[in-house]
Amino acid sequence: MTLGLDDEDRRTASRLLAEFFDRYEQSVATAPIVPQVDRDVLAGLLADPFPDKGIGVEGLFRAINEKILPNSTKVAHPRFLAYVQGPPNGVAPYAEAIAATINQNCNFWQLSPAASVIERAVVSWLAGLFGYGEASGGILTSGGSVASLHALTTALHERRPEFRAAGLQTSGPALVVYTSGEAHRCIDKAVAILGLGLDNVRHIATDSGHRMRVDALAEAVRADRAAGREPFCVVATTGTVMSGAIDPIGPIADLCEREGLWLHIDGAYGGLFVLADRVHPAFDDCRRADSIALDPHKLLFAPLEAGCLLVRDRANLARAYAFKSAYLTVEDDPLMVDYMDFGPQLSRGFKALKVWSALQAFGVDSYRGVIDQVLQLAEHLRRRVEEDPNLELMAPVTLSAVCFRIKGWTEAQHAAVRATLAEDGTALLGPARLGGRHGLRACVTNYRTTYADIDLVVDRISELASCAS
Known part of the structure; x- marks a missing residue:
């Protein structure tokens, strides 16, 4: 028994995959955006047992073309305008296939030397877009929601160094997070996951342009301090998901510096508009933030999933996430990054390849x-x-x-x-x-x-x- 393909099957799979790519590319602009879902087919996919004897390469592609593709939303259609989700760039499917083939585990560098450097290069380029310096760093994630979760985790460990040993909210006043009334729901979700409590989130009022009001933010911070609570993090947004509003980053950063608050920027939707000259000045003050969440699977048109967390000081990431274990000992190398120390995952796919490949193929x-x-x-x-x-x-x-x-x-x-x-x-x-x-x-x-x-x-x-x- 084998789980590999022989030479003939490999040639067949390559031909059928190339045909699939070509047909999809040629038809996506004229295909229905939202499928007329065949519920019987989908019910069959759920109910039918996996075969004891496989259907082979040709049978597999036939099932994909006849059952899966007709029941899939065409997110690459030019008039798919409902959500912040673009089509994958043209080289992405090939990069994804290569990543799957070499199957690098991007945790400690000995398992993925080139992948470690590629991810570091992508993160460094993204950090440079926002004026972050040599001390900065980051990690690719599944998306902006997880990037913001990691940012709040990092901020929590920075504020409460004893957090690992003592646990949450046991060594001081209740910690408070501030964000816009127009902020993405992932911020509330991150607060809930971390156990900070939704009662300790302040949704700050916005102005007529749907931007966070700095005067209202300052008043909320003052009121929480007076009540014995501990303000610790402000989440500003560069591109709210509803209207695309950009919070006044400079004045918010001023307040955070005065009050000793971590400033996180949710740039999942709008952050990468920094590449456009016409709006670039709106992002100048992002360099003052402690952390930034981005989504390369949006405006860099990488296929899902590809998010990113940037931090102004990468040592904060390690303080939050690095744990020692004898079975994962590896020599330090100044060229490499052990990404297991920058996030919660040990097993990690080679997300950076699809971002790096497109930047190489098409150019900035x-x-x-x-x-x-x-x-x-x-x-x-x-x-x-x-x-x-x-x-x-x-x-x-x-x-x-x-x-x-x-x-x-x-x-x-x-x-x-x-x-x-x-x-x-x-x-x-x-x-x-x-x-x-x-x-x-x-x-x-x-x-x-x-x-x-x-x-x-x-x-x-x-x-x-x-x-x-």
Whole structure:
């Protein structure tokens, strides 16, 4: 018995995989965005037992093409605009296949010497985008949510050095975390996982542009100190998930320095817009943050999963996560990083290869151009909304998220529009909820999207609005 492929099967698998890549690439722009789910097929995938005798390479590809692909959402479609999720770049599938083939375990460097250096190179490049210096470091994660969880863990260990021995909240006042009322829910989830308690999260009010109000933040910190609690961490956002708002990082950093608070930036959606000259100044003060969460599987168009945590001082990561064990002893090497000391995982895949490969294959300038194009498309959508008498913006367009509504329409009516757009293949849009109002949200994070796609979406929404009035 074997789990390998013979020469003929390997040639067959290579041919079928290449054909799959080609067909998907050629059809993705015209395929339905949301599948008409065949529930019988999916129920069969769940209920049918795995075969005692395998179906072979050709049978496997037939099952993928006939059962899995038709029931999969086409997230690479140019009018998939509901979420902050772009298509994978063109070289990514090949990099993923290579990573699976060599199967490096990116924990301590002897198991993955080249992978250790590749991850270090990717992290160093990302850190440099934000002006972090030689003392900085980081680690690739599954996504921005886990990166922010690791950031709060690191901040907790920095604040309470005795945490490992004493446990949580046993050696001092209750620790308090501050974040925007528009922050991603992953911050609340991280607080809950760490046992800090949701009662110790302050959701700070936002201004008319949906940015954290620094005066309200200062007042909340003052009130908690007066009540005997211990403020310890502020989470600011460079690109809120709903409207793309960027919190005032400089003034928040000033407050954190005065008050002795860890400053974490959730840049999972918007952080990598730092590559675009037109918005780069908005990220200048990020260098003052203690940690930053990013998502290369968004604006670097890496396939899932690829997040990243950056820290201004990598020694803080090691203090939080490094443990010694005789069976994992390895010689220190200044060229290498033992990533098992920078996060909770021991077994780790070679996530960095797909990010590194695309940067090598396409070059940084290509990314700058694509990200700038994404911003231009969002601006085009903003102009189309402003010019249409049926529509109105719900928030300033800071990055690539555009929240707008049909004038006078209810939440249910907007939901019906979204359903119609999905059913007739026009686009997949998300709901917008801002300031007590409801509408539509389109987020451009796709290098395949064109001006014609944006026009098609706006024209169809305007048509639906006019027909109903």
